[in-house]
Amino acid sequence: MKNLLFLTILLLFGCNKDDNQAQTDWLIPFDEVLDGGPGKDGIPSVDAPQFDNVSDISFLNDNDLVIGMFHNGVSKAYPHQILDWHEIVNDDLSDISYALTYCPLTGTGIAWDRVIDGSKTSFGVSGKLYNTNLMPYDRATDSYWSQIRLDCVNGTQINKVINTYPIIETTWSTWKAAYPNSEVMNLTTGSNRNYGSYPYGDYRTNHSNIIFPVSNTDDRLPAKERALIVMGDQTKKVYSIELFAEDRAIEDTIDGTTIIVIGSKSKNFIVAYEKGNLTEVVAVTDQLPTIATDTNGNRINLDGTIESGPLQDVQLTTFNSFIGYFFALGAFYEVEIYE
Amino acid sequence: MSGIQKNIIKTLLLIALFMLSENMNAQTCCAAGAPIGSYLEIQTGDKRLFSFQFRYEYNNVNRLVENENRIENDPRTRYGQSFLWKLDFSLNKKLAFSAIVPFVHQSRNTISEQQSSFGIGDFSFITQYTHFKGRFRSLNISAGIKFPTGKTNHRADSQILLSPDMQSGxxxxxFIFRSSASKTFSSLPFLTSYASALFRLNGMNNDFGSTSTFVGRQFAFGDEVNSQIGARYLLTLKSGFLTPDIGLKIRWANHNLEQQQAAPNSGGYWLSLPLGVSFAPNEKKSIAFTAELPLYQKLSGLQITTAFRLGFQINYTFQKNKTDDILN
Structure with missing residues (x-):
């Protein structure tokens, strides 16, 4: 019996060593990097996505959201239904390689360049969260990145800012009306998931349900209100989807650059382009893919191309921006809200 | 010290050494809450008696289920091991007490990383009141409290704090409430049927992962109810008593709580088949092997859940005059 007692005491004290060590090699507060639960690659990225034509897609409903990519006249759409379960799709389009990253907890979709310092990599889901937001890791160097910060926060790539590609987030009905000839990612993902179900319950609409804590709580808008954040070097400004209850084009200035923010709540999109040589821009309704026109008759498509008019075939420059839940944008940045 | 006592000590010593080596070799990390529900019954007798129990349990958590449907090709594999030491003290026929000290080892593997943890779990103290206990019937009720003594700061290789379900505590x-009853039929004196129900009310960890610069997060495992019915048959052998046992277990667990909100992909219903066999060479000692197989689950969302459990248990009673219930 004495031996048992001794062993028990030995185990009690032997196992309670404190293995918390100071961390100095992170750009973000180390203690706020949280283990989401599934582990590294426990949420599997899709590394060989398969596509069908728009007309062959039957699993999407009109109000389902998709994220669209454009390059060299080719367009592809990635349904939220799939991104909710995989969070990262490593893909190529024409001559570019990117990772379509999507965080279901912050509602942020951003296309990341997979070529870093001339070397092509792929990104995986690290299973870690910062401010309840996805932290991809790059498989070439095992460095950890922050999706909304857009930089590497730990590892050999630390401090590196990721290049991004423009995307458009909108509903399936808007997308297929605007781009009926595009390719759409299908359900052959290499994993078996119930893509018809949303894995986070009422999370999208329950404003008080924020699963993991964030470092800064900004409650000026409802937490889950979807909004576009435009990312000037100094100024971060947010445009809520509610501003576009009626289709609308907003002219604004961000750090000296004049931009046009065009949106539609009914069509469920918000995009931001540099104004360039456009004159006064007004939104147009129900003429997809055209979403706006200027007083010179330039017709602007959803992807920023000038379809017709004096500037025909000019591609507007996308202003660095992405859509997310307001609480998440406010957690990362001190944002101005466009009133 | 008898030869059997020495052998028991030797076995426990080996297990303890194994656990220590696991601790030293572990990459650091994980496991939450030892499964004490099926381990709460306390032997009672006419006179004061102590009994000691050790239980090892292996929980293979490799079944990915969404709602009712099993899903293949999950990139994760998980298992947990629990090592529980239990000391029972029976004051008299009516009142008994129990203390449980668990150690928990957990492993979580994906294609890209392997994490494991080992540490002390939460201590539990249980009081049992035996309403009646006779040759043919018994009824117990018990209540207990589980203290937050377990380790909750297991970290991964990267030193990032592991998730609550990977912690030892x-x-x-x-709070734990349990009731159990058994009935032996006079026409089948070696067959005993039993039923038990357990309610576990889980508190909130309000500062999980807190540091001087981070307030931490609020987390609670979902409250749960376990009910089990079953039967065991006492076989008399030349060398002792052999008791096979079969049951049916229903478990309901509420959602876990994260930041006071229901966490998605947690909670549900489980129906399983517990099996066991124990051998008692005499009234003082027994050894048991258990298994539990899932029959049906209806879970909230997508969860990785138990594929099977295996257990091993040693009981030893130090003072024994006369007891009715040799095998739990």
């Missing part, structure tokens, strides 16, 4: 005070 919960960091919360939890």
């Amino acid at each position: 919960t960091g919360s005070f939890d």
Whole structure:
């Protein structure tokens, strides 16, 4: 019996060593990097996505959201239904390689360049969260990145800012009306998931349900209100989807650059382009893919191309921006809200 | 010390050494809450008696289920091991007490990383009241408290704090209520049927992962109810008593709570088949092997859940005059 007692005491004290060590090699507060639960690659990225034509897609409903990519006249759409379960799709389009990253907890979709310092990599889901937001890791160097910060926060790539590609987030009905000839990612993902179900319950609409804590709580808008954040070097400004209850084009200035923010709540999109040589821009309704026109008759498509008019075939420059839940944008940045 | 006592000590010593080596070799990390529900019954007798129990349990958590449907090709594999030491003290026929000290080892593997943890779990103290106990019937009720003594700061290789379900302890005070009854039929005196129900009310860990610069997060495991019915048959052998056991277990667990909100992909219903066999060479000693197989689950969302459990248990009673219930 004495031996048992001794062993028990030995185990009690032997196992309670404190293995918390100071961390100095992170750009973000180390203690706020949280283990989401599934582990590294426990949420599997899709590394060989398969596509069908728009007309062959039957699993999407009109109000389902998709994220669209454009390059060299080719367009592809990635349904939220799939991104909710995989969070990262490593893909190529024409001559570019990117990772379509999507965080279901912050509602942020951003296309990341997979070529870093001339070397092509792929990104995986690290299973870690910062401010309840996805932290991809790059498989070439095992460095950890922050999706909304857009930089590497730990590892050999630390401090590196990721290049991004423009995307458009909108509903399936808007997308297929605007781009009926595009390719759409299908359900052959290499994993078996119930893509018809949303894995986070009422999370999208329950404003008080924020699963993991964030470092800064900004409650000026409802937490889950979807909004576009435009990312000037100094100024971060947010445009809520509610501003576009009626289709609308907003002219604004961000750090000296004049931009046009065009949106539609009914069509469920918000995009931001540099104004360039456009004159006064007004939104147009129900003429997809055209979403706006200027007083010179330039017709602007959803992807920023000038379809017709004096500037025909000019591609507007996308202003660095992405859509997310307001609480998440406010957690990362001190944002101005466009009133 | 008898030869059997020496052998028991030797076995426990080997297990303890194994656990220590696991601790030293572990990459650091994980496991939450030892499964004490099926381990709460306390032997009672006419006179004061102590009994000691050790239980090892292996929980293979490799079944990915969404709602009712099993899903293949999950990139994760998980298992947990629990090592529970239990000391029972029976004051008299009516009142008994129990203390449980668990150690928990957990492993979580994906294609890209392997994490494991080992540490002390939460201590539990249980009081049992035996309403009646006779040759043919018994009824017990018990209540207990689980203290947040377990380790809740297991970290991964990267030193990032592992998730609550990978910790040895919960960091919360939890309360346990249990009742069990058994009946032996006079026409089948070696067959005993039994039923038990357990309610576990889990408290909130309000500062999981807190540091001087981070307030931490609020987390609670979902409250749960376990009910089990079954039967065991006492076989008399030349060398002792052999008791096979079969049951049916229903478990309901509420959602876990994260930041006071229901966490998605947690909670549900489980129906399983517990099996066991124990051998008692005499009234003082027994050894048991158990298994539990899932029959049906209806879970909230997508969860990785138990594929099977295996257990091993040693009981030893130090003072024994006369007891009715040799095998739990």
